[in-house]
Amino acid sequence: xxxxxxxxxxxxxxxxxxxxxxxxxxxxxxxxxxxxxxxxxxxxxxxxxxxxxxxxxxxxxxxxxxxxxxxxxxxxxxxxxxxxxxxxxxxxxxxxxxxxxxxxxxxxxxxxxxxxxxxxxxxxxxxxxxxxxxxxxxxxxxxxxxxxxxx
Numbered sequence: 001x002x003x004x005x006x007x008x009x010x011x012x013x014x015x016x017x018x019x020x021x022x023x024x025x026x027x028x029x030x031x032x033x034x035x036x037x038x039x040x041x042x043x044x045x046x047x048x049x050x051x052x053x054x055x056x057x058x059x060x061x062x063x064x065x066x067x068x069x070x071x072x073x074x075x076x077x078x079x080x081x082x083x084x085x086x087x088x089x090x091x092x093x094x095x096x097x098x099x100x101x102x103x104x105x106x107x108x109x110x111x112x113x114x115x116x117x118x119x120x121x122x123x124x125x126x127x128x129x130x131x132x133x134x135x136x137x138x139x140x141x142x143x144x145x146x147x148x149x150x151x
């Protein structure tokens with residue numbers, strides 16, 4: 001298993017940060033490797049909710065089944081990933097004051113064996129690796145959160 005962690009400070013209250021990061025349907029906006037997200041309930045997530053994320057890497061698409069393991073708004077969420085990419089994602093929001101937070105994502109992952117897993121791992125390395133991809137996505141979240149807070 002590999003672990004990558006990204007943490008950023010965001011100029012917004014915890015509730016605003018959570019409002020943006022808590023909807024997995026937004027994932028394609030922040031990560032170009034995510035083609036779409038299916039099956040998210042209209043009333044939002046809670047512990048036990050399941051949905052599917054479709055990844056695209058070097059023209060190959062693979063579905064990742066996601067289950068919410070822990071849901072504690074606006075503080076923390078933990079997700080189990082199953083498919084060609086397996087692991088856990090933990091997202092947390094820590095208030096640093098009334099209008100400032102630390103947003104952190106920790107991804108503990110591995111690609112399953114076989115040709116699709118090997119292709120996905122190679123594709124991720126070619127674009128800078130998991131740390132780069134997670135940082136890029138987290139900074140995109142930060143920009144969106146701060147834009148919404150100003151507007």
